Amino acid sequence: MKGNASRRRKKETCAAFSQYTVYIGAGVCPAPRFAIEPMIPSAENNANAPFVQTLARRQRAVSPDVPFATVCELLRVSPYGTVAVVDAPGSHSALLTGRLVGIVTAQSITDRLLSASGAEQKTLRGRGTAGDVCAPVSPDNCAVPTDDRADVxxxxxxxxxxxxxxxxxxxxxxxxxxxxxxxxxxxLHRPFVPSQIGGMATPLGVYLTNGTVSGGVGAVALAATGLLTFTLHTLGLGAIIAASYAAARYFPGATQLYNTLPEPLTQTVQIVAQMTLFLALLRATPLAGYHAAEHQVVHALERGEPLLPDVVTTMPRVHPRCSTNLVAGVMIFYILGTALSGVLPEGASYLFGGLAAFFGWRSFGAFLQANATTRPATPRQIESGIRAARALQTQMDTRISGDIAMPNRFSPLRARFRQVWQAGFLQIFIGSAFGILLIFLLALIFPVVRRIFE
Structure with missing residues (x-):
C-alpha cells in the first residue's frame, strides 16, 4: 500500500509539474536558475504576467530521512539559507519534489538544539535527520507561480x-x-547605463568614454584619426588644385567663364567640392566602418541591449549626439552665408545661414552620417565596438581607487585636463598638428610642395 501511495503521489506531482515549462541554466549560485512558466500562449506577451513564475529558482529539496550533517552542508551552500523538506522517497536533489513538509533554516536548527537536552543534542548531531529539525510551513506562507508582486x-x-x-x-x-x-x-533590474557615453572612431578601432574612464583603443589611435582626417582634407584640397590647373591648361574657355562668376558663388563651389571630395574619401576608409560600429554599440549600451554581435548589428548607424551634426550645422551656416553674400548684405546672408543651420543641422547631420561619415560595419569592426564597450563597463565597475576614490589627490585644473583628455579631442588635434608639421617640413625640403600652397 505504501508503495502504491508513493507511486500515486509521484504521478500526481508529475501531472502538476507538466503544466509548467522549466528552464534550467548555469548560474553563480549552487542551485541553477530556472523559471516556471505556465504554458499559456498569451502569457508571453502579457505585461502583467504573474511574478513568481518568472523569478523562482529550482532549489535542492531533501526527504525527511536525510542525515542532519547533510542538511547542514546543503544549508551552508544554499543561496536562500533555506532547505525544503518534501514527503518523497530519495535523498536530496534539485529535481526532488513532493508534498512540502517544512523547511530547515539556521533558526529552526538553533531552536531545536536549544530546546533539546544534552543527550538529545548528541543524538541529533549523531543520528538526527531533516525531519527532526525542519519547521512546518503553512501553505498560506508559501508562494505559488501565479502570485503577483503584491501577493508575494x-x-x-x-x-x-x-x-x-x-x-x-x-x-x-x-x-x-x-x-x-x-x-x-x-x-526591477535594468542594465546600468551611464548618464552619457561618448565615443570616437579611429582607423584602428573604437574608443568609448563616460568622461572619467575609457575603453577601447588608446591615445595613439585617436591621434591617428587626426592625422587621417588632415590627410584626407589635404588630398581633397590637392585634387581641387590639380583640377584647377588641368582645367586652365586643357579647357581655357571654361576657366575664363568660371572666372566671370561672382566671387561668392565660386567660393561656394570650391567649398562644396572640397567637402564632397573629403566625405567621399572618408567613406572609403575603415574609419567610416568603425564610426558605424561606435554608434551601434553606444545605442546598444543606452538601450540596455546585450553586447552581442547579432544585436549590435541591428542598431542604427545614425546617432543624435554625433559630432557630425555640429559639422553639418557649420556647413549649412558657412555655405549659405557665403553663397548669399552676393545677393543679400553680408550680415543678413550669414544670419539666414544661421537660421537654416538652427533648423536643419540635425536632419542634415543624420543624412551625412547615413551616407558619408559611416558605412555598414564589418564583423571585425562590430567586435571592436563590443570590446570597447565591455572594457568601459569593466573600468566603471573597478575604478574605486586612485584619483576617483581620492578626488583631493589632483588639483581642479588637473582634473579638468583629465576630462578633456578622456574626451579624445586633444589627441585628435595632436595628430592633425603632426600632419601640419609634416607638410611644413615637406615644403621646406621640396620647393614644388611650397609652390602648391602659395
Whole structure:
C-alpha cells in the first residue's frame, strides 16, 4: 500500500509539474536558475504576467530521512539559507519534489538544539535527520507561480522570512522551488547605463568614454584619426588644385567663364567640392566602418541591449549626439552665408545661414552620417565596438581607487585636463598638428610642395 501511495503521489506531482515549462541554466549560485512558466500562449506577451513564475529558482529539496550533517552542508551552500523538506522517497536533489513538509533554516536548527537536552543534542548531531529539525510551513506562507508582486511581498512580511517555498498550489502544496526578496531585483533590474557615453572612431578601432574612464583603443589611435582626417582634407584640397590647373591648361574657355562668376558663388563651389571630395574619401576608409560600429554599440549600451554581435548589428548607424551634426550645422551656416553674400548684405546672408543651420543641422547631420561619415560595419569592426564597450563597463565597475576614490589627490585644473583628455579631442588635434608639421617640413625640403600652397 505504501508503495502504491508513493507511486500515486509521484504521478500526481508529475501531472502538476507538466503544466509548467522549466528552464534550467548555469548560474553563480549552487542551485541553477530556472523559471516556471505556465504554458499559456498569451502569457508571453502579457505585461502583467504573474511574478513568481518568472523569478523562482529550482532549489535542492531533501526527504525527511536525510542525515542532519547533510542538511547542514546543503544549508551552508544554499543561496536562500533555506532547505525544503518534501514527503518523497530519495535523498536530496534539485529535481526532488513532493508534498512540502517544512523547511530547515539556521533558526529552526538553533531552536531545536536549544530546546533539546544534552543527550538529545548528541543524538541529533549523531543520528538526527531533516525531519527532526525542519519547521512546518503553512501553505498560506508559501508562494505559488501565479502570485503577483503584491501577493508575494505580503507573504514575505507575514512569514517574517526573506525566502519562501514555491508550491504548485496551496490546496496541493507540491514543492517546485524557492523565491526570495533578492529575486525582486531581477524584476526591477535594468542594465546600468551611464548618464552619457561618448565615443570616437579611429582607423584602428573604437574608443568609448563616460568622461572619467575609457575603453577601447588608446591615445595613439585617436591621434591617428587626426592625422587621417588632415590627410584626407589635404588630398581633397590637392585634387581641387590639380583640377584647377588641368582645367586652365586643357579647357581655357571654361576657366575664363568660371572666372566671370561672382566671387561668392565660386567660393561656394570650391567649398562644396572640397567637402564632397573629403566625405567621399572618408567613406572609403575603415574609419567610416568603425564610426558605424561606435554608434551601434553606444545605442546598444543606452538601450540596455546585450553586447552581442547579432544585436549590435541591428542598431542604427545614425546617432543624435554625433559630432557630425555640429559639422553639418557649420556647413549649412558657412555655405549659405557665403553663397548669399552676393545677393543679400553680408550680415543678413550669414544670419539666414544661421537660421537654416538652427533648423536643419540635425536632419542634415543624420543624412551625412547615413551616407558619408559611416558605412555598414564589418564583423571585425562590430567586435571592436563590443570590446570597447565591455572594457568601459569593466573600468566603471573597478575604478574605486586612485584619483576617483581620492578626488583631493589632483588639483581642479588637473582634473579638468583629465576630462578633456578622456574626451579624445586633444589627441585628435595632436595628430592633425603632426600632419601640419609634416607638410611644413615637406615644403621646406621640396620647393614644388611650397609652390602648391602659395
Amino acid at each position: 511581498l505580503v507573504r514575505f512580511d507575514r512569514a517574517g522570512r526573506d525566502a519562501l517555498p514555491v508550491v504548485e498550489s496551496r490546496d496541493a502544496p507540491y514543492y517546485l522551488g524557492m523565491v526570495s526578496r533578492s529575486d525582486l531585483l531581477y524584476d
